[in-house]
Amino acid sequence: MAFVSFLGRVLFASVFILSAWQEFNEFGIDGGPAAKSLRPKFNVFSKHVSIQTGLQVPDVEIKYLVAAAIALKGLGSLLFIFGSSLGAYLLLLHQAIVTPILYDFYNYDVDKKEFTLLFVKFTQSLALLGALLFFIGMKNLIPRRFRKKAPKTTKTA
Template sequence: MGFTSFAGRVLFASVFILSAWQEFNEFGVDGGPAAKAFKPKFDVFTHHVNSCLGVHVPEIEIKHIVGAGIALKGIGGILFIFGSSLAAYLLVLYLAISTPILCDFYNYDIEKTEFLQLFLKFTQSLALFGALLFFLGMKNSIPRRQLKKKTAPKTKTI
């Protein structure tokens, strides 16, 4: 059971680690292709937040957002291999922030091909999110190993 659990965590974390590694290699000065793809989607998201909620989103450089995403995926993925709850929380945070922005299928008409592609990515991210919540639930439901109290040896009666 121990090896199977470890192998499952390695395979699960590899999705995040490989993605972070690829984005890190392409990062460059301006944030790379990830920043170029994220910028228009982030602008649409901030426009929605401003118009619907009336909350002003502060100006943030896209390369800093991409760098934070790389850090969350990389650190979270590596720590997840060792079964850390902190790692699962980092990956949940990454998915909770990035999924609604990157997988904006709701901005497209249902007949468009982009809708289907983005909806599939959204459901994949939702499945990863659910798996992380399941991991956290299982991790918190297993009682910690309690040390047995050593009692004083019984005296022998003659």
């Protein structure tokens, strides 16, 4: 059972590892294609936050956000593979921050093709969030130490 659990964590984390590896290879000086696609979405998101809360989102270099996302995905995945709750929390943090920014279906009309594509991606990210929450919940249910049972006594005639 331990091997199956390990294999499941490897397969789950492979989504994040492959994504982090691709973004790392394309990073370049300006953050690569990930930064170029994130910039307009981050601007729209920061405007929404400013309008809704009245708080000003700090001006941030997008390439640093992409680098932080790569680090969260890479480190979180490696820790998660070995069963660490910290890895799951790092991946959870990444998903919670990135999902509403990247998959902004709420900015499109329901009739648009983009709405459907983004909504599907958004729900897939929610499924990953749910799996991470499930892992954390199950990890917290398992006691840290297993108590040894008293040895059975045998009856002698």
